Amino acid sequence: MREKGFNWFYITAAVVFLTVCASVFLITHAARLQTEEINIYFVDAETLRLTPVKTTIPHAGTEKTARYVLDALIEGHDDNSKILRLIPRDENCMTVKVKDSIAYVDLKSSILKTHPDGRDFEILTVYSIVNSLTNVDGIINVRFTVDGEKQKDFMGYVDMRETFIPDYCV
Numbered sequence: 001m002r003e004k005g006f007n008w009f010y011i012t013a014a015v016v017f018l019t020v021c022a023s024v025f026l027i028t029h030a031a032r033l034q035t036e037e038i039n040i041y042f043v044d045a046e047t048l049r050l051t052p053v054k055t056t057i058p059h060a061g062t063e064k065t066a067r068y069v070l071d072a073l074i075e076g077h078d079d080n081s082k083i084l085r086l087i088p089r090d091e092n093c094m095t096v097k098v099k100d101s102i103a104y105v106d107l108k109s110s111i112l113k114t115h116p117d118g119r120d121f122e123i124l125t126v127y128s129i130v131n132s133l134t135n136v137d138g139i140i141n142v143r144f145t146v147d148g149e150k151q152k153d154f155m156g157y158v159d160m161r162e163t164f165i166p167d168y169c170v
Contacts, residue, residue: 066096107147123157
């Protein structure tokens with residue numbers, strides 16, 4: 001009987017020791033997690049122009065950082081009445097892959113169904129994504145597909161066969 005109690009003591013001590021070690025590791029690792037401040041481009045509701053909003057995101061390599069940028073665009077700034085939401089709040093509406101300094105963004109066709117109609121809204125949406133992603137180190141250009149397929153145009157105005165570079169005058 002004494003031997004069983006003795007074993008439980010060591011088992012409990014080992015569990016406590018491992019828990020403390022794991023906690024110290026996680027705290028140390030979290031302190032080393034790098035973040036960066038990046039401009040995310042949203043649409044100004046008053047002037048219908050892109051406006052940069054400084055946002056802090058984790059820096060985790062080019063492709064993961066690009067995903068954080070898209071997540072920030074999807075999250076939007078609904079608490080700010082001066083920001084117009086053009087990208088739906090649907091975490092699966094866009095994906096991104098990065099290869100050879102090009103961000104390949106795949107849009108779900110559901111974005112097109114709910115997107116406001118008009119040339120200006122289309123241009124603002126495209127360049128909101130392009131300008132935001134090209135702020136990520138390692139991304140120079142952006143290409144788009146819809147549901148995994150190349151498209152002639154977004155909704156009739158912007159030629160989606162192009163490789164986009166940032167345009168901060170939009």
